Amino acid sequence: MKTKQNEDKQVPVIIIGGGPSGLSTALALARQNIQSIVIERNPGITQHPRARGVNARSMELFRQWGNYNELLQYTHPKVARRFIWIESFQGKEIARVSMDDSSTKDFSPVEVSLVSQDLVEKSLCNTLEKHKNVIVQYLKEFISFEEDDTGITVQILNKTTNQTEFIRAKYLIGADGTRSQVRKQSGITMEGPDNLGQSCSIYCDIDISDLVKHRPCAGFLFANPKLSSYPYFASVNGLNRWIVMIRLTKDDSREKFTDEYCIDQIRKFTQLPNLNVKIIDKNFWKMGAQIATKYRSSRVLLVGDAAHVMPPTGGFGMNTGIQDAHNLAWKLAFVIKHNIPDKLLDTYYAERAPITKRNIEWSLQNAKRFAEIYEAIHDNNIEKLQSKLHEQNNHFNYAGLDLGFIYHSSIISSENEQTLSISPSDYTPTTLPGSRAPHVWLIKDGKQISTLDLFEKEFVLLIGEDGDSWQIAANELSQTLQFPLVVYKIGASGNLSNPDNTWQDIYEITSSGAVLVRPDGHVAWRCKSIAIDPKTELDKYFRNFQ
Ligand SMILES: Cc1cc2nc3c(=O)[nH]c(=O)nc-3n(C[C@H](O)[C@H](O)[C@H](O)COP(=O)(O)OP(=O)(O)OC[C@H]3O[C@@H](n4cnc5c(N)ncnc54)[C@H](O)[C@@H]3O)c2cc1C
Structure with missing residues (x-):
């Protein structure tokens, strides 16, 4: 290992892995003015x-980070937000279940989107190019790290030159996926089952438009006991790009899945013996339901699949990683930029792990619900099938999990132990400390903005018409705080207005109350009406950062 004096580069944060979690972490850090290097072993x-x-929460983050509009452009109208169970493309349709977006639409400034992961990564990369403080390096592989009292030295293999390089950083982030080397080297273990079944995803170019044009959807699930497996055709662009997923049986080996075998299977499933099948890529994956026992070991932090793995049933894996990045970035920025004691980084696991455990559990339940559908079909049990299909509404409607999750940690002034605004399927706006501060349309300098647009780099105190004493207290406190605190007064005499006059009700305060929101848009603390000593109240909260 090189010594501190002769490292090739120095940077506050080095991120291993240029997948959605690593790129999101780099972007969220860049927006906090924290420089980083992303190391990715693949060429792109x-x-x-x-x-x-x-999901809606990730889209809200993308809206803030600048890649939302690009993603909306990638949305394919032919990938409708519903799933269809069929006997075969030519045969009987068994059922269809739609995803209900209306439950998040009313509570968020964004539209949710079915966009494939490659396009999410592309939009993140395009946006990162605008940030001079981030370098994404492809064809570089993380080898090892060594930590000392002042930082961490990371050894990288340059796959183009075959040379070893060293980078010195204050923090190392493992965003290197399920088989994370960063996690292994830091000694962090995983808990939960790692293999609940194996599948092969065949990404292919096939023209089956004649078979599907009358029923656009996100995916076709084959429910036909005559087939040895129950394949799933996931639509990537609604046209010619599909991912055909086949579950491996106990006796199947990966070697069986040659290109010839896969092409043959796809022709069999589609009942088109002459179908032209171009295989773009094959990916074997094990369904796991695991979470790391901690997300931090000194200067090493984990995000995304490096920290947790969940069944894809429900589509929470990537979204959970993006939201990890968001939770972590401002905390790292506060430690690096504002010299806040680094115990703040321990709140990352405290806040994210319970949310992730619930996402894992819910995804697992969805996988079980899927399995029960196949069992009912296999047993020709129509009654059970109908009831299991009905239960799929739970799978595809999850506004509560999406927007209603509530954090608890030493920097949240929790009022109770609630971890969801209401239920997994429903969301109700609330300012219970730990929850995402609700979206309300406001007017600022003549322009419409969302409350969400106010939260990113600073703590924000929202006050109403009669909240001037909060403003005075916050101004005094700001003199001693190590990080910025901004006050917005909403109302006729304030710097923001709320034309439909709903914000106080939605924020659950009176005109003399106050809500303190963290840089990640989660409520830190609230006081429903004026306190006897506003400065002491606020000061009590901010002491948590000492
Ligand atoms: C079939 C399937 C369907 C899914 N559907 C959904 C869905 O609809 N919605 C959803 O939210 N999630 C879904 N997921 C989950 C989602 O794909 C993952 O959660 C997501 O890819 C995790 O992103 P990540 O950046 O954490 O990890 P990854 O995407 O795995 O990225 C890790 C990166 O690290 C790089 N890397 C690894 N080791 C090194 C090293 N030593 N040096 C340098 N680079 C390294 C890898 O090359 C890779 O690019 C699905 C998963 C599967 C398998």
Whole structure:
């Protein structure tokens, strides 16, 4: 290992892995003015779109980070937000279940989107290009790290020159996926089952438009006991790009899945013996339901699949990683930029792990629901089939999990132990500390903005018409705080207005109350009406950062 004096580069944060979690971390850090280097062993972004669903909360982050509009352009109208169970493309349609976006639409400034993972990564990369403080380096592989009292030295293999390089950083982020080397070297273990079944995803170019044009959807699930497996055709662009997923049986080996075998299977499933099948890529993956026992070991932090793995049923894997990045970035920025004690980084696991555990559990339940459908079909049990199909509404409607998750940690002034605004399927706006501060349309300098647009780099205190004493207290406190605190007064005499006069009700305060929101848009603390000593109240909260 090189010594501190002769490292090739120095940077505050080095991120291993240029997947959605690593790129999101780099972008979220860049927006906090924290420089980083992303190390990715592949030559570019993924060629195999695994995830296809970006949920409302991730879209809200993308809207803030600048890649939202690009993603909307990639949305294919032919990839409708519904799933269809069929006997075969030519045979009987068994059922269809639609995803209900209306439940998030009313509570968010964004539209949700079915966009494939490669395009998510592309939009993140395009946006990162505008940030001079991020370098994404492809064809570089993480080898090892060594930590000392002042930082961490990371050894990288340059796959183009075959030379070893060294980078010195304050923090190392493992965003290197399920088989994370960063995690292994830091000694962090995983808990939960790692193999609940194996599948082969065949990403291919096939023209089956005649078979599907009358029923656009996100995916066709084959439910036909005559087939040895129950294949799933996931639509990537609604036209010619599909991912055909086949579950491996206990007796199947990966070697069986040659190109010839895969082409033959696809022709069999589509009942088109002469179908032209171009295989773009094959990906074998094991369904796991695991979470790391911690997300931090000193200067090493984990995000995304390096920290957790969940069944793809429900589409929460990538979204959970993006939201990890968002939770972590401002905390790292506060530690690096504002010299806040680094115990702040321990709140990352405290806040994210319970949310992730629930996402894992919910995805697991969805996988079980899928399996029960196949069992009912296999047993020709129509009654059970109908009831299991009905239960799929739970699978595809998850506004509560998406927008209603509530954090708890030493920097949240929790009022109760609630971890969801209401339920996994429903969302109700709330300012219970730990929850995402609700979206309300406001007017600022003559322009319409969302409350969400106010939260990124600073703590924000939202006050109403009669909240001037909060403003005075915050101004005084700001003199001693190590990080910025901004006050917005909403109302006729304030710097923001709320034309439909709903914000106080939605923010659950009176005109003399106050809501303190963290840089990640989660409520830190609230006081429903004026306090006897506003400065002491606020000061009590901010002491958590000492
Ligand atoms: C079939 C399927 C469908 C899915 N559908 C959805 C969905 O609809 N919605 C959803 O949210 N999620 C979904 N997921 C999950 C989603 O794909 C993952 O959660 C997501 O890819 C995780 O992103 P990541 O950046 O954490 O890890 P990855 O995407 O795995 O990226 C890790 C990166 O690190 C790089 N790397 C690894 N080791 C090194 C090293 N030593 N040096 C340098 N680079 C390294 C890798 O090359 C890779 O680019 C699905 C997954 C599967 C398998």
